[in-house]
Amino acid sequence: MEYEPLAPKPQPVFGQGFEYNGRLMVNDIPRVEPAEIKRLIFEPRGASPEQLHEWREELFRVAIKPWLKAQIRHYGMTLGYTDNSSKDELLEILRKESLKPDFDDISRQYRAFMPGQFEKMKADWEAQSTAYKESCFSGRRQADFDNLATLEEKLNFDIDMFLETYYSRPDILPHPMPFRGINFDFVMAAVAQVEGLYCQKVGNDFQKMLWIGWDKKEVKQACKEYAALAKENAAVRRQMKKQHAFLAHEKKLERAAATRLKPHREYVANVVRNRGLEGSYIVEVTHLGVQRQAGSSWVEIRKTILDGVFEATFNFMPAVEGVIILAQSDDDIQRYIHLVEPLRRAQAPTVQTDEASSSGSQTGSKRKRSENESADQGRTGGSSQTPASKRARSDLPAVPAGHTRYYIRWRGTVGITPPASGATKVLRENGEGESWIDFTEGEKAQFIAHLKVPLINEVIPGYKIQDRNMYEIVKWEARPEGSRHYSLR
Incomplete structure (x- = not known):
């Protein structure tokens, strides 16, 4: 049809x-x-x-x-x-x-x-x-x-x-x-x-x-109710979009962390040589108020002239960099400092002035007295422990199971950028008696550091990547003496 x-x-x-x-x-x-x-x-x-x-x-x-x-x-x-x-x-x-x-x-x-x-x-x-x-x-x-x-x-x-x-x-x-x-x-x-x-x-x-x-x-009322529902749905979609962006960012950080820790995992899988502390470590550092840069922080641990005492060069810039002394007792740390400090003074003698004393170091008389006390302690073996460090040690938490605790003393520089200017102000800082590092037993391939250092998070994980040195080595005696918090006892 x-x-x-x-x-x-x-x-x-x-x-x-x-x-x-x-x-x-x-x-x-x-x-x-x-x-x-x-x-x-x-x-x-x-x-x-x-x-x-x-x-x-x-x-x-x-x-x-x-x-x-x-x-x-x-x-x-x-x-x-x-x-x-x-x-x-x-x-x-x-x-x-x-x-x-x-x-x-x-x-x-x-x-x-x-x-x-x-x-x-x-x-x-x-x-x-x-x-x-x-x-x-x-x-x-x-x-x-x-x-x-x-x-x-x-x-x-x-x-x-x-x-x-x-x-x-x-x-x-x-x-x-x-x-x-x-x-x-x-x-x-x-x-x-x-x-x-x-x-x-x-x-x-x-x-x-x-x-x-x-x-x-009725048409206007239906449109009003639908507009309210559409607005609510739009808010839900925006929230879900934010959550999706947050999860995507977290996955990105996880992938970055996996890439950053790949050398550590390869080291753990193939470790056959030195199982001690010395070697190169990558460190997970969170800077307070500073965007984290993956893989930019490191620690280099090496042996010293004393058994059981180690030196570590660290770089957590833009927050802080310097040298750490590690030992299982404060006496060993103090004994090592008394050994290396005279070497530093012999290599780079300094003249005590009023200006220098006003920058945070001790006065001339107190400095001379501290040097005499240092000499006396060197003759006695340097086994005495300061009251401040004893009090600090009594407040430390217990050592976790399967870990070995090393007490530390650090000396370094702290970078601070004032908001009003673009210049960087460098301050010398020292930490003694208030920080420690807990190493895992066995291969000692990683650690958890409780390091009270300005501008960074106190709890810092570290992961060993190999037993040979990879980074620049800075010795303890090469670092300048720090602020008034530092004293040689």
Whole structure:
């Protein structure tokens, strides 16, 4: 069976600057009711500042130049083809016209038409519409329309058939209905041609929705509830996006840590030589207020002239760098310092001045007394322990199972950048009696350091990567003596 071709869709009929497609339009802009125009173009009296702000925003959004020209035309005024009036001038013309007594008279809209011209335009439009409607509801096209599953599919298939089927009268779909995945502007223009039918668009992007209904208040309420739900969903999505970014960052750090610890794992898997402390270690340091740089910190541990005493060069810049002495007792640390300090003084003699003493070191008399005390302790073996270190040691936590504790003394420089200037101020610092390192037993391939050093986290893990030296070695006696906290006892 052959079907007749579908009749063309009705085309607007033009005349006297208007177009008719069921109602008169000017550049696809319909006539607005007189009361709505007066509400929009005149500032409301007795309104609060918030209400005035909302009114100005609505006026700025709605009363654009094409809209003003269209309303002036709808209310029987002509501007001419070469009119160059500004938006403010057009708004003032409309205000003056709205004050006339006959502004509410609908007949003003038909002043531009000659007798019988509008009736002819209306008859032409109705004839096109009747032919198209009869063509739509006959034959195969009607069957194709009925076989579609959803309202959105039927609306996109043929908007005219859709409106005729579901919105020809209010009792078919009495309540507001939501639609998405459609040509919103096209559908809203078609709905506006149905008398008594109202639509409103709400949402953005994939949440955009068009509500269609016969009751304007119900449609607005449905849009309000949907907008609140869409806002809540958007907040949930933003939170999930932040969580996803955080997890991705954590995975990135884990991959960086795995790469940084690869030499340590290879060392542990292939260790066959020295199982002592000496060797090269990579260190996990968290600088307070400074972005962490993976793999930038290290410790180099080596033997000294005394058995059981080790020296370590460390570099935790930009926070601190220097040398550490490690031993299982404070006596060994003190004994080693008394051995190396005379060597340092013999290699680089210094002259005691008032300026030097004011920088944080001891006064001349106290310095001389401390040197005599050092000599006395050197003769007695240097086995005495300071009261401060004894008190500090009594407060230390117990040694974890399977670990060996080494007490430390560190001497180094601390880098501090004041916020007011870009220069770096270098201070000398020393730590004694308040820090320690716990090495694991067996291979001694890693440690946990409790190092009270300025600008860095106190608990620092370290991982051995090999038994030979990799970094620059700095000796204890090569470091400058530090602040007033340092004293040789």
